[in-house]
Amino acid sequence: MFFMNDKDKFFGFLKSPSVDQVGLEERASRFTKRSIKKETKLNGLFLTLNMIDLTTLEGKDSEGKVKQLCYKAQHLHDTYPGLPTVAAICVYPAMIRIAKKALAGSGIKIASVATGFPSGQVPQKVKIKETRFAVAEGADEVDMVISRGKFLAGEYNYVFDEIATIKDACGAARLKVILETGELGTMDKIRRASDIAMHAGADFIKTSTGKIQPAATMPVTLVMLEAIRDFYYQTGKMIGMKPAGGISKSKLALHYLVMVKETLGDAWMNNEWFRFGASSLANDVLMQIEKERTGNYQSGNYFSID
Amino acid sequence: MDKKMQTVLPKKKKNTLKLKFETTRSYAPALESTSAANIKPQYDLFINGKFEAPLSKKYFPTINPSNEEKLSEVAEANAADVDKAVKAATNAYEKVWKKMAAKERGKYIFRIARIIQEKARELAIIETLDGGKPIRESRDFDIPAAANHFFYYAGWADKLDYAFPNKRTESIGVAGQIIPWNFPLLMAAWKIAPALATGNTVVLKPAETTPLTALKLAEIIQEADLPPGVVNIITGGGATGVALVNHPEIKKIAFTGSTEVGKIILQTTAGTNKKLTLELGGKAANIIFEDAPLDEAVEGVINGIFFNQGQVCCAGSRLYVQESVAHTVIQKLKDRLESLIVGNPLDKNTDIGAINSRQQLQTIQKYLKIGKQEGAELYESPCALPKKGFWCRPTLFTNVAQSNRIAQEEIFGPVLAILTFRTDDEVIEKANNSPYGLSAGVWTDKGSKIFNMSKRLKAGVIWANTFNKFDPTSPFGGFKESGFGREGGLHGLLPYVNLINS
Numbered sequence: 001m002f003f004m005n006d007k008d009k010f011f012g013f014l015k016s017p018s019v020d021q022v023g024l025e026e027r028a029s030r031f032t033k034r035s036i037k038k039e040t041k042l043n044g045l046f047l048t049l050n051m052i053d054l055t056t057l058e059g060k061d062s063e064g065k066v067k068q069l070c071y072k073a074q075h076l077h078d079t080y081p082g083l084p085t086v087a088a089i090c091v092y093p094a095m096i097r098i099a100k101k102a103l104a105g106s107g108i109k110i111a112s113v114a115t116g117f118p119s120g121q122v123p124q125k126v127k128i129k130e131t132r133f134a135v136a137e138g139a140d141e142v143d144m145v146i147s148r149g150k151f152l153a154g155e156y157n158y159v160f161d162e163i164a165t166i167k168d169a170c171g172a173a174r175l176k177v178i179l180e181t182g183e184l185g186t187m188d189k190i191r192r193a194s195d196i197a198m199h200a201g202a203d204f205i206k207t208s209t210g211k212i213q214p215a216a217t218m219p220v221t222l223v224m225l226e227a228i229r230d231f232y233y234q235t236g237k238m239i240g241m242k243p244a245g246g247i248s249k250s251k252l253a254l255h256y257l258v259m260v261k262e263t264l265g266d267a268w269m270n271n272e273w274f275r276f277g278a279s280s281l282a283n284d285v286l287m288q289i290e291k292e293r294t295g296n297y298q299s300g301n302y303f304s305i306d
Numbered sequence: 307m308d309k310k311m312q313t314v315l316p317k318k319k320k321n322t323l324k325l326k327f328e329t330t331r332s333y334a335p336a337l338e339s340t341s342a343a344n345i346k347p348q349y350d351l352f353i354n355g356k357f358e359a360p361l362s363k364k365y366f367p368t369i370n371p372s373n374e375e376k377l378s379e380v381a382e383a384n385a386a387d388v389d390k391a392v393k394a395a396t397n398a399y400e401k402v403w404k405k406m407a408a409k410e411r412g413k414y415i416f417r418i419a420r421i422i423q424e425k426a427r428e429l430a431i432i433e434t435l436d437g438g439k440p441i442r443e444s445r446d447f448d449i450p451a452a453a454n455h456f457f458y459y460a461g462w463a464d465k466l467d468y469a470f471p472n473k474r475t476e477s478i479g480v481a482g483q484i485i486p487w488n489f490p491l492l493m494a495a496w497k498i499a500p501a502l503a504t505g506n507t508v509v510l511k512p513a514e515t516t517p518l519t520a521l522k523l524a525e526i527i528q529e530a531d532l533p534p535g536v537v538n539i540i541t542g543g544g545a546t547g548v549a550l551v552n553h554p555e556i557k558k559i560a561f562t563g564s565t566e567v568g569k570i571i572l573q574t575t576a577g578t579n580k581k582l583t584l585e586l587g588g589k590a591a592n593i594i595f596e597d598a599p600l601d602e603a604v605e606g607v608i609n610g611i612f613f614n615q616g617q618v619c620c621a622g623s624r625l626y627v628q629e630s631v632a633h634t635v636i637q638k639l640k641d642r643l644e645s646l647i648v649g650n651p652l653d654k655n656t657d658i659g660a661i662n663s664r665q666q667l668q669t670i671q672k673y674l675k676i677g678k679q680e681g682a683e684l685y686e687s688p689c690a691l692p693k694k695g696f697w698c699r700p701t702l703f704t705n706v707a708q709s710n711r712i713a714q715e716e717i718f719g720p721v722l723a724i725l726t727f728r729t730d731d732e733v734i735e736k737a738n739n740s741p742y743g744l745s746a747g748v749w750t751d752k753g754s755k756i757f758n759m760s761k762r763l764k765a766g767v768i769w770a771n772t773f774n775k776f777d778p779t780s781p782f783g784g785f786k787e788s789g790f791g792r793e794g795g796l797h798g799l800l801p802y803v804n805l806i807n808s
Contacts, residue, residue: 018751020771023602033442035336035654226601233323233637261332262645265325 016195017230019187019223028218031259041254045289048253048281049076050084051271053111053242055279056091057118057210066095070102072306077286079302080293086282087271088141092117093130096137111176112139115166118180118209120145124162131169142166143176145209148183151193159193160200167201176204176242181220182212190220194227204240210277215245218259225263238267244277250288253281327644336654338441343431345518349380351387351541352524354394355534361386366543368517371438372651372660372695380517383540388509388549391538395480395507396555398535403507404477406533412463415502417530418523419456422449422495425526429519433491434651436518438660438696439614441652451776452495455794458778459499462799466504467808469796475803477505478581479557482550485520486563487513487662488617494520496793497560498537504802506558509538511550513563515663517541548574556580558802562619565716565742565787583791583801585619585783587716588744590765591737592622592773593727596630598749602771604638607722610747610773612646612700615661616720619788620745622773624713625724626733632726636704639724640685643700648689658720661696670698670719677703677712682723708736716742730759738764743785747773766792 036044054073056065066089073086088109089099099110112134116122122130127144134142144166150158167175177197181190197205205224208215221243228239241260247253253276260268268274283303291297348365350357362384367376383391403411422429426449433444466475481501485493490512501508512520524539540546544567551559551571558581561571565586575582592610594603610622627635651659661667678684682703691697698720706713706723713723727733737746746765748756756770766784769775776782781797783789791801 017601018597018599020599020602020751023599023605023771027602027605033446033654034333036333037336038334040332040334229325229641230634232325236323262327265327265641267326 016188016192016227019191021187021219024187024222025219028222028259031218031262032255034255034258036254036258042289042292044254044257045250045285045292046084047257047269048250048276048285050087051275052086052282053088053090053244053275053277054086054282055089055210055244055277057113061092061095063095063098066091066098067102068306070099072282072304073103073108074106076282077290077303080286080289083289087275090143090277093134093137093139096134096139100138109140110138111141111143112137113143113145113209115144117143117145117178118211120147121149124165127162128165128169131166135169135171135173139173141174141176141204142170143178143206145178145180146193146197148180151184151189156192156196160196163197163200163202174203175201176206176240177202178206178209178244179224180209180212181207181216182214187219187223190223191227194224195231198227198231198239202239204242204275206242206244206277208243208245208277210245216243216247216277218255221256222259222263225260229264232264238273240273240275241268242275242277247276247278248280248284250281250285253285325641327641333647333655335650337650338431338434338652338654340431340435340652342428343435344428345378345432345435347378349378349517349521349541351381351383351391352521352527352537352539353387353391353535354398354538355528355532357524360384361390366514368436368515370435370695371515371662372692374694377435378518380521380541383511383542383546383549385549387540388546388553391509391540392480392482392550392553392555394535395509395538398533399477399479399507402533403536404505406505408464408466408505411502411505412460414530414532415456415460415463415499418526418532419453419460421526421529422453422456422523425522426450426453429491429522431652432522433519434659437487437490437516438651438662440656440659441654442656443614448489448492451778452492455492455495455778456499459503459798462500463503466799466803469799470805472808473805474808475504475799476806478802478804479506480555481506481508481558481560481802482553482556483508483510483560484547484550484563485510485512487516488614488619490516491519491523493562494523496562500793500798501560501802502536504799506802507536509540509550509556511540511542511547514541514543551575558582560791560801561585568789581801583783583793584789585791585793586744586787586789587718587742588619588621588784588788589624589714589716589740589742590620590622590745590747591624591626591740591763592747593733593737593749593759594625594627594631594635595748595750595752595755596628597751598631599751599771600631600635600638603749604635604642606747606749606771606773607639608642608646611722612658612720613774615658615698617662617666617718618774620767620774621718622745622747623717623722624737625722626727626737627724629726629728636702636724639702639722643685643687643702646687646689646700648687648697648699649692658700661698661719664696666718667696667698670717670721673712673715673717673719673721674701677706677710677721677723680707680710680712682706682710682712708739714740730755734759734762741787744788745769
């Protein structure tokens with residue numbers, strides 16, 4: 001981790017630095033002490049909307065549901081002119097084609113989960129096939145899950161190779177690697193998984209599937225942001241970050257933005273490098289934006305639930 | 307979070323990699339309102355439960371160091387005023403406090419603690435106005451810690467018979483207490499709470515530049531209905547302190563401040579019967595080993611040296627970092643330095659406030675000059691500083707040698723000297739190679755190393771994988787020229803009692 005020579009560039013993930021959980025949590029809570037007011041708050045809220053991967057990953061997802069979500073993605077709240085759109089729609093592979101059609105010309109990306117989401121307990125051949133299918137259907141981004149069983153068994157090479165293989169199958173699509181931090185147990189393990197993912201070719205690292213509790217937390221996200229920072233200084237390569245699951249309030253989203261800004265700096269403050277994986281965050285942000293405009297909170301019934 | 311800052315992509319060339327932070331310009335001001343702070347235009351001396359005009363007839367101004375505006379003026383006690391205060395304390399000791407049932411004493415101290423909590427917001431604002439420290443620190447640290455100290459010692463008042471096995475305790479008499487300007491209310495709490503709990507009465511002198519929260523504490527003591535004369539608070543400068551130290555009826559001196567003044571007090575009290583505790587300067591070594599949790603260590607180093615603008619006697623002002631990780635640690639420190647917000651102490655987002663006084667600023671600037679002359683490399687935050695007031699950018703010195711003055715002498719400002727080491731033995735030798743010995747920090751992932759290091763480091767407080775953590779239950783104090791005696795915890799009772807075999 002510590003020297004920037006070629007050997008470390010390739011094997012740096014074997015030397016992940018340790019993480020002190022107490023200190024980490026203290027640092028994470030310090031970001032929540034920032035008081036975000038006035039124009040800074042409004043800018044932050046707009047930015048948050050623009051960083052959302054609007055997500056539906058249910059067994060009961062249907063064509064109708066996906067179409068409605070795609071409309072919402074482009075028209076978050078039409079009574080407020082000039083709002084940004086979300087960054088992407090996140091769906092299962094079977095829904096990509098429907099989303100593609102519904103989002104045509106909008107500039108909104110289509111992210112598809114793949115590789116046996118959420119458990120990843122399918123043969124590697126199937127994972128590769130599923131990834132290729134998703135890309136062929138038109139996914140701009142692939143959200144894969146790592147093999148947590150292998151990782152916890154210490155088979156880091158397997159995990160590394162699998163990510164590299166999926167990256168290969170992605171072609172031009174950007175690869176987000178879901179660590180499922182809620183299953184990894186310690187901050188040291190989360191740090192190691194982040195390093196493995198980045199060295200194996202991830203374009204983004206992502207906390208959670210949203211199917212396991214705990215999902216994204218600020219300390220977990222901070223460990224991953226710090227891994228991204230170290231990787232950047234080692235290789236010059238920027239990696240994106242996506243916390244997912246459990247971020248449903250604007251205030252918390254703003255705390256996350258403060259954390260990104262003060263850990264990675266201004267270059268990461270856009271949806272090319274930072275995303276929120278969320279299904280209900282958008283409406284809370286919209287409610288806050290309307291409050292900033294009108295001075296009053298409006299009833300939840302004024303915001304569409306899709 | 308400003309939109310115009312979103313598109314700056316760092317350059318790809320290895321040697322020029324640098325993250326960009328523009329934190330200071332990014333957050334809209336979030337000022338704490340000063341309307342809750344009631345500051346009178348003039349304060350008298352608090353003697354015998356009342357505010358009384360000074361016999362000296364003199365007053366001096368106290369200013370806000372962040373804009374140099376006058377906040378109020380306070381009385382300057384001369385030797386006659388000091389004598390009056392000590393007489394009041396003696397009288398209260400003999401007639402009331404000494405004889406009072408211990409559990410009743412405890413009730414008064416609990417009451418003071420609760421009123422501090424009730425007035426926490428006002429006290430925090432005044433602490434920030436008078437001393438220049440960020441409101442985040444006075445709100446989240448100074449004031450709650452002061453209340454906690456009173457709560458803790460209130461609990462001891464009726465349990466002294468159980469504090470020291472086979473010993474009974476006896477109070478001493480009048481304690482003369484002199485406190486510094488870096489944590490005005492907290493230091494007053496450190497001094498007053500154990501003295502009262504053990505049955506002594508007090509004459510306290512706050513620092514010349516930060517008298518206001520001590521005078522607010524006097525109002526709180528009035529409100530708590532403490533018997534007159536048990537606590538007397540007199541303001542003034544060095545001469546007032548000298549008169550207090552020399553007063554024959556004082557039985558115990560407690561001083562927190564510079565080593566220079568501490569030595570003078572030690573000389574003047576020699577041959578007298580006065581008990582003495584001194585809590586003086588420091589030049590703490592903060593040691594990072596290569597296996598340390600580096601990001602948390604960097605955060606600890608930042609808090610260790612920039613907490614209260616580095617004006618902390620236990621500040622981690624010497625960083626020893628193992629050579630194998632020095633490059634990484636320095637890089638991380640520089641990045642973190644840039645995300646510190648320097649500015650109006652009343653802004654809730656401010657990390658670094660104003661330096662306490664012009665005099666202190668000049669001392670810090672002198673050392674910045676010395677560091678550069680000694681050949682150390684200076685790196686400072688690129689932040690803009692306000693035009694009025696006393697300000698210093700958070701600063702790192704790299705390429706520092708053990709023989710540099712900036713590595714040996716206490717600067718008492720936001721200036722970190724970074725040195726490197728190779729082996730455990732080497733760093734122990736270097737860390738202990740200081741006239742001071744107040745605190746130290748060790749950062750490693752290895753538990754056994756923590757125990758080994760803490761056994762060999764000559765310092766009163768040693769933090770492992772953290773820094774600048776305080777608790778009323780934990781004793782605090784120094785080795786060598788950092789002073790003697792302990793404050794806080796069970797040990798903090800000792801300087802205020804005589805032990806008698808029971």
